[in-house]
Amino acid sequence: MKVIDGKAMAEEIRNELKKEVEILKKEGKKVPHLAAVLVGNNPASETYVNAKVKACAEVGFGSSLIKLPETITESELLEKVKEINNNPEIDGYIVQLPLPSHINEQKVTMAISPKKDVDGFHPENLGRMVLNLPCFLPATPAGMVEMLRRSNIDTTGKHCVVVGRSHIVGSPISILMARNSNPGNCTVTITHSRTKNLEEYTKSADILMVAIGKPEFITAKHVKEGAVVIDVGIHRIEDASKKSGFRLVGDVKYDEVAPKCSYISPVPGGVGPMTIATLMSNTLSAVKISF
Secondary structure: OEEOOHHHHHHHHHHHHHHHHHHHHHOOOOOOEEEEEEEOOOHHHHHHHHHHHHHHHHHOOEEEEEEEOOOOOHHHHHHHHHHHHOOOOOOEEEEOOOOOOOOOHHHHHHHOOOOOEOOOOOHHHHHHHHOOOOOOOOHHHHHHHHHHHHOOOOOOOOEEEEEOOOOOOHHHHHHHHHOOOOOOOOEEEEEOOOOOOHHHHHOOOOEEEEOOOOOOOEOHHHOOOOEEEEEOOOEEEEOOOOOOOEEEEOOEOHHHHHHHEEEEOOOOOOHHHHHHHHHHHHHHHHHHOOO
């Protein structure tokens, strides 16, 4: 069993990006600038956004953190989005989700310029992904594919089972894994909360990708010997033995499942760091590529 070290891979990617930024600087070209819009005071969102800002500093990107109050109106936020769309200094940006309940997330996503949508959530980018045209790929699914690539895992002809059908992870990863590419060329099955006899599907998976949002939902009984397991979930579980009072777990019961796997991604230190690394790669692309 090999653990897919997303933390080490993400560091590798940041080092590659740093070299590219140094070349851009030497050539007198624009240095990428990533902005993050944070509405309200969600601690998990703040932690995630701060990690993005730190990653920007590490690779030499410019970065802006735009903090807005929880009480901001939808129209005020849409006005801020329009302002960022028209700011030539900012190459890519993300509006951190979730947003307060009085704001329509879909409206905000639709308002982001597709050319600056480095999270890859805009319908134009998702549509271009489906057609295999140049676009910003959704950061988490693209990070998952990169994990497979850098681990030299052969995916051609394999059965990939995706647990979860969200627009952010489940649906896009199913498209990427079915693509005529490497990694890719899988036969893909999407399962979800309404799937009957889920275990039958997951046990047939050569590659199991879990993004169902339920802590330690996938156990040893769901996984066949030698499977590759990629765990997207991240949850805080109360744990009095920890100084923090909690521990982080994924959607997979790691200690039970890991011994059966050929490869497995841990939580934390798996998909999470790769998501941020992909976001950085997309931001560099925003400067270099026009589509």
